[in-house]
Amino acid sequence: MSQRLAEIGVDVHYRHTVGDNLGRIVPVLELALTRSDVVLMCGGLGPTQDDLTRESIATVTGRPLQSDAEAEQRLREFFARRGLTATPNNLKQATVPEGGRLLENTCGTAPGLLVEHDGKVLIAVPGPPSEMREMMRREVIPYLTERLGGRPMAVHARVLRFADIGESTLVAQIDDIIAEQTDPTVAPYAKPGEVTLRLATKAESAAEAAVRLDAMEARLRERVGGNIYGVDDETMEVAVGLALRQRGATVAVAESCTGGLIASRITDVAGSSDYFLGGVVAYANEVKQRILGVPEETLADHGAVSEPTALAMAAGVRDLYGADYALATTGIAGPGGGSEEKPVGLIYLAVADAAGTLCVRHNWPGTREQFKHRVSQYALNLLRKRVLGIEMER
Amino acid sequence: MSQRLAEIGVDVHYRHTVGDNLGRIVPVLELALTRSDVVLMCGGLGPTQDDLTRESIATVTGRPLQSDAEAEQRLREFFARRGLTATPNNLKQATVPEGGRLLENTCGTAPGLLVEHDGKVLIAVPGPPSEMREMMRREVIPYLTERLGGRPMAVHARVLRFADIGESTLVAQIDDIIAEQTDPTVAPYAKPGEVTLRLATKAESAAEAAVRLDAMEARLRERVGGNIYGVDDETMEVAVGLALRQRGATVAVAESCTGGLIASRITDVAGSSDYFLGGVVAYANEVKQRILGVPEETLADHGAVSEPTALAMAAGVRDLYGADYALATTGIAGPGGGSEEKPVGLIYLAVADAAGTLCVRHNWPGTREQFKHRVSQYALNLLRKRVLGIEMER
Numbered sequence: 001m002s003q004r005l006a007e008i009g010v011d012v013h014y015r016h017t018v019g020d021n022l023g024r025i026v027p028v029l030e031l032a033l034t035r036s037d038v039v040l041m042c043g044g045l046g047p048t049q050d051d052l053t054r055e056s057i058a059t060v061t062g063r064p065l066q067s068d069a070e071a072e073q074r075l076r077e078f079f080a081r082r083g084l085t086a087t088p089n090n091l092k093q094a095t096v097p098e099g100g101r102l103l104e105n106t107c108g109t110a111p112g113l114l115v116e117h118d119g120k121v122l123i124a125v126p127g128p129p130s131e132m133r134e135m136m137r138r139e140v141i142p143y144l145t146e147r148l149g150g151r152p153m154a155v156h157a158r159v160l161r162f163a164d165i166g167e168s169t170l171v172a173q174i175d176d177i178i179a180e181q182t183d184p185t186v187a188p189y190a191k192p193g194e195v196t197l198r199l200a201t202k203a204e205s206a207a208e209a210a211v212r213l214d215a216m217e218a219r220l221r222e223r224v225g226g227n228i229y230g231v232d233d234e235t236m237e238v239a240v241g242l243a244l245r246q247r248g249a250t251v252a253v254a255e256s257c258t259g260g261l262i263a264s265r266i267t268d269v270a271g272s273s274d275y276f277l278g279g280v281v282a283y284a285n286e287v288k289q290r291i292l293g294v295p296e297e298t299l300a301d302h303g304a305v306s307e308p309t310a311l312a313m314a315a316g317v318r319d320l321y322g323a324d325y326a327l328a329t330t331g332i333a334g335p336g337g338g339s340e341e342k343p344v345g346l347i348y349l350a351v352a353d354a355a356g357t358l359c360v361r362h363n364w365p366g367t368r369e370q371f372k373h374r375v376s377q378y379a380l381n382l383l384r385k386r387v388l389g390i391e392m393e394r
Numbered sequence: 395m396s397q398r399l400a401e402i403g404v405d406v407h408y409r410h411t412v413g414d415n416l417g418r419i420v421p422v423l424e425l426a427l428t429r430s431d432v433v434l435m436c437g438g439l440g441p442t443q444d445d446l447t448r449e450s451i452a453t454v455t456g457r458p459l460q461s462d463a464e465a466e467q468r469l470r471e472f473f474a475r476r477g478l479t480a481t482p483n484n485l486k487q488a489t490v491p492e493g494g495r496l497l498e499n500t501c502g503t504a505p506g507l508l509v510e511h512d513g514k515v516l517i518a519v520p521g522p523p524s525e526m527r528e529m530m531r532r533e534v535i536p537y538l539t540e541r542l543g544g545r546p547m548a549v550h551a552r553v554l555r556f557a558d559i560g561e562s563t564l565v566a567q568i569d570d571i572i573a574e575q576t577d578p579t580v581a582p583y584a585k586p587g588e589v590t591l592r593l594a595t596k597a598e599s600a601a602e603a604a605v606r607l608d609a610m611e612a613r614l615r616e617r618v619g620g621n622i623y624g625v626d627d628e629t630m631e632v633a634v635g636l637a638l639r640q641r642g643a644t645v646a647v648a649e650s651c652t653g654g655l656i657a658s659r660i661t662d663v664a665g666s667s668d669y670f671l672g673g674v675v676a677y678a679n680e681v682k683q684r685i686l687g688v689p690e691e692t693l694a695d696h697g698a699v700s701e702p703t704a705l706a707m708a709a710g711v712r713d714l715y716g717a718d719y720a721l722a723t724t725g726i727a728g729p730g731g732g733s734e735e736k737p738v739g740l741i742y743l744a745v746a747d748a749a750g751t752l753c754v755r756h757n758w759p760g761t762r763e764q765f766k767h768r769v770s771q772y773a774l775n776l777l778r779k780r781v782l783g784i785e786m787e788r
Contacts, residue, residue, distance in 0.1 A: 259666075
């Protein structure tokens with residue numbers, strides 16, 4: 001919601017969360033009305049008794065709830081189409097504070113609310129993210145854009161995504177640029193397995209903003225461009241897909257400790273069937289041997305978590321699928337299964353192509369979830385760099 | 395954070411989010427101090443210039459920031475061990491408002507802060523979730539427990555997890571129970587692919603709470619027990635693991651449209667290698683044929699997204715891995731690839747065991763991400779019910 005508001009030049013200064021309790025919601029709404037021109041609420045529009053958004057707006061504005069005949073009819077039809085009867089609780093969703101109006105919900109049963117009151121405006125949208133997004137797009141943003149009158153100064157942002165570098169190392173290299181922080185502003189964010197920089201500028205047009213954002217991006221690329229793998233919504237799985245498309249190449253994966261996460265991330269991208277042939281999740285040793293062709297001696301001499309096994313898995317899955325590239329992971333996700341020699345967090349990642357195979361060893365202790373995500377991020381970047389012919393630093 | 399606080403009887407009435415801007419953070423902190431006894435802050439303790447939590451506490455309390463010699467030494471050593479030198483920005487993390495104290499961070503570089511002021515207390519913990527959780531556990535919760543003096547009334551909660559039922563249908567069946575809402579309270583929540591009920595009661599001891607929660611759970615199970623698959627942290631992948639362990643059985647999966655997500659969810663559970671043998675992600679038709687043994691005629695006559703293909707995939711992966719049970723998915727995740735006959739959202743799910751195979755067809759339009767999650771949730775529940783011998787309703 002904040003992103004969409006920023007795009008039309010509405011500054012979001014405060015976000016308040018309160019429980020489903022009228023005695024707490026009402027004072028928070030009153031406070032919000034004293035310090036903001038627009039108060040946007042999310043959630044509490046459902047049919048159950050702890051859905052109190054309608055009642056709280058009615059209380060704060062002194063406008064009693066009234067039933068909207070047209071909305072009530074739509075609700076009754078919605079339930080009838082599904083062979084159900086609308087309950088009185090369901091019909092509560094067709095009520096609106098006096099003088100306000102309902103916002104149509106094209107993805108669910110709960111309409112939104114819009115009440116203009118004392119020169120301010122209260123707007124309520126449903127909590128389920130898909131319904132909220134659609135109502136913001138169809139109703140709230142057009143309304144606010146018109147209310148703001150024409151072409152306001154909007155925030156235009158660009159996100160640069162980094163791999164193989166930590167937040168403090170990155171910040172140390174561009175400390176002077178961040179310090180200037182004038183226009184565009186540059187803000188670092190650290191997420192598991194990834195650091196991003198968000199560049200933001202206020203401008204009347206996207207073209208005007210692009211000039212400033214381009215200039216700042218160029219400055220940052222000069223310093224730390226080698227670690228930038230993507231821009232904006234270009235996640236690592238998207239970047240891998242772009243690289244493979246560019247070369248007209250295909251990939252297959254063999255996963256032990258990541259358990260299917262790498263394949264799942266690759267297939268999160270629409271159209272990935274063009275370059276992703278498939279994968280093998282080889283949890284049991286016998287599977288590594290029989291399906292991927294890892295030699296029995298390799299497993300006996302070096303163990304399942306070893307460089308020779310990772311290399312054999314990558315070569316094996318590449319052969320099996322007839323892919324141009326292959327990725328393989330074998331490691332110890334924990335919390336059990338570790339030893340002094342092979343501790344929890346140990347990981348071997350291998351990549352294979354026509355030119356040969358390459359293996360990288362790391363040790364990343366953490367929770368099972370963190371480990372799997374970090375390994376998948378690193379593995380996808382390893383593949384991306386191999387496909388694009390970028391040298392590995394380590 | 396709110397969960398941990400509830401467990402020791404601290405009611406969280408307000409949660410406020412503000413940007414990295416001192417002029418906005420300070421008034422919000424002032425407001426919080428007027429209406430709460432404890433103000434807990436999260437984030438803004440990092441080394442960069444937009445990390446302003448220390449400065450905001452210093453401003454609100456009028457206590458200037460001072461360097462803590464011991465913490466500064468620890469920071470220098472932390473960087474030295476990694477072959478790095480601590481920058482002045484890094485050393486900012488060793489400062490503390492006069493009279494306050496630093497809370498040790500055992501998972502990262504940013505210490506927390508604790509300042510007692512005018513009978514109230516301000517506490518700041520780092521933003522990265524793993525660091526926040528550990529500092530809550532080691533420092534904040536013990537401190538607040540002692541400050542509250544002994545054994546406060548704490549909220550004890552239990553979450554019942556439902557499958558194969560929507561929120562409104564569930565609520566309609568237990569509307570009278572929710573209406574009473576006395577003790578324990580019963581609140582429904584809808585998440586993608588899952589509805590949960592949260593039962594909560596305030597009690598002096600866990601044993602006292604358990605009596606009340608058990609009674610309410612029994613009442614709810616009488617009405618809607620057939621749809622409850624798990625309790626509390628027992629996610630669907632955990633419930634599947636428990637069912638397989640109970641029967642001493644193994645499973646393998648063949649995934650087309652879910653692309654590895656089912657395997658990844660199964661392996662999110664520690665110890666899943668005891669029952670999960672592995673899987674095949676079969677995106678390309680040729681892979682379904684060659685590796686899983688789906689007959690060429692089946693693919694030619696019925697297409698990759700069809701009941702015969704799903705059944706052949708399940709039987710094929712069960713044979714390949716020598717597993718007791720097998721799951722298979724084939725469908726159209728979209729946004730492309732749909733047709734009038736086979737629209738985006740169409741999905742065939744198959745399960746196989748020694749007794750035979752079974753296939754279910756559904757049509758779940760939505761985003762690619764929603765589709766993959768919903769299919770994986772349904773498939774895991776299909777497996778769970780098959781393993782436990784629960785009859786399928788449809």
